[in-house]
Amino acid sequence: MSAVVWIAVASLAAWMWLLLGQGLFWRTDVRLPPRRDPEEWPSxxxxxxxxxxxxxxxxxxxxxxxxxxxxxxxxxxxxxxxxxxxxxxxxxxxxxxxxxxxxxxxxxxxxxxxxxxxxxxxxxxxxxxxxxxxxxxxxxxxxxxxxxxxxxxxxxxxxxxxxxxxxxxxxxxxxxxxxxxxxxxxxxxxxxxxxxxxxxxxxxxxxxxxxxxxxxxxxxxxxxxxxxxxxxxxxxxxxxxxxxxxxxxxxxxxxxxxxxxxxxxRLHDLWRMVSRSAYAQLRHNPLLLVGTVLGLTLVYLVPSVALVAGIVTKDVTAVVVGGLAKAVMTATYVPMLRYYRQPLWLAPLLSVTAFLYLLMTVDSAVQHYRGRGAAWKGRTYARPDAVLDER
CATH class of the missing domain: 3.90.550.10 (Spore Coat Polysaccharide Biosynthesis Protein SpsA; Chain A)
Known part of the structure; x- marks a missing residue:
């Protein structure tokens, strides 16, 4: 098998684990749990x-x-x-x-x-x-x-x-x-x-x-x-x-x-919302940044690339494996689109959105190393140590 197929197989394996082993994250039915009125309402x-x-x-x-x-x-x-x-x-x-x-x-x-x-x-x-x-x-x-x-x-x-x-x-x-x-x-x-x-x-x-x-x-x-x-x-x-x-x-x-x-x-508004804290989420760790970029690429970008490459090169295995990974990715996104009452044709575009998030994450790290840190409403927080301190 070609290198593209092997990478696509790894992506499909990752998606099967996410589908079944990550707490059913893709389901949107976790709403307020069963409840009853208390006898006395607290202040x-x-x-x-x-x-x-x-x-x-x-x-x-x-x-x-x-x-x-x-x-x-x-x-x-x-x-x-x-x-x-x-x-x-x-x-x-x-x-x-x-x-x-x-x-x-x-x-x-x-x-x-x-x-x-x-x-x-x-x-x-x-x-x-x-x-x-x-x-x-x-x-x-x-x-x-x-x-x-x-x-x-x-x-x-x-x-x-x-x-x-x-x-x-x-x-x-x-x-x-x-x-x-x-x-x-x-x-x-x-x-x-x-x-x-x-x-x-x-x-x-x-x-x-x-x-x-x-x-x-x-x-x-x-x-x-x-x-x-x-x-x-x-x-x-x-x-x-x-x-x-x-x-x-x-x-x-x-x-x-x-x-x-x-x-x-605007995209700028959403970009700023995500990038101001993305690198803090990674604990300002360059190795975690590299791992995240590689992970996003493998999980979200490889299925589409393998599918297109397989079609262009007439590699049936790449088309099948890449297509399966793309199908699982798309299917897991559908419940969230329904929750937001959005058209389902947006689901196949998740790889495009993931690429934007990848760029936002890298930009967050760049801003951090430029000394701008997490800037929000006129204030800049260079290093949120409390996020790191989880003893």
Missing amino acids: VCVVVPARDEAAVLPRSLPSLLAQDYPGHAEVFLIDDGSSDGTGELARELAERHGGLPLTVGSPGEPPAGWTGKLWAVRHGIGLARARAPEYLLLTDADIAHAPDSLRELVAAARTGGFDLVSQMARLRVESVWERLVVPAFVYFFSQLYPFRRIAVKGSRTAAAAGGCVLLRADAAERARIPDAIRQAVIDDVALARAVKRSGGHVWLGLADRVDSVRPYP
């Missing part, structure tokens, strides 16, 4: 870190204030040094819409060793502790919640005995680039962190989606949240790991009625 404080979010706040904050929650709940929006009037707008929205009580705080600039978001979260949790809540809902300023979102999260946490319940908000998919890139982003995330494994006690797999995290207050204290992860750029994964290391029970799944309202209309 909840909602913490929303926000930096320059005036553009999205009118679509997200009113949904939090309008939560239909039977127990006591209030919202703490922490204005992280915004220059667009985010804090003032939040107060105006609360006066206009009413609903849950809103407190707007400002922690000032983060000290050395802290990311701005986690410094804001720390300030918000500090304000919330004065109310002695049983739960904290950590949610981003671009996330819109259905009226029963908080109620359903609390019921799920209570029923299942979870210390952390997180839902991956449905991201916006309206522009051409969003349709091509966004479903794949969630697909790749679930491949790295299979949702079914996260909920298994004793499993080392841990992750959360930062846009929607319900966390028991005592679990946050045990895990020293957010101090233990103060430098983490990928703070949601670091948070879940810290909670799980401290003995907590974690659950993560896809959301039905929790949505991100932040637009990413």
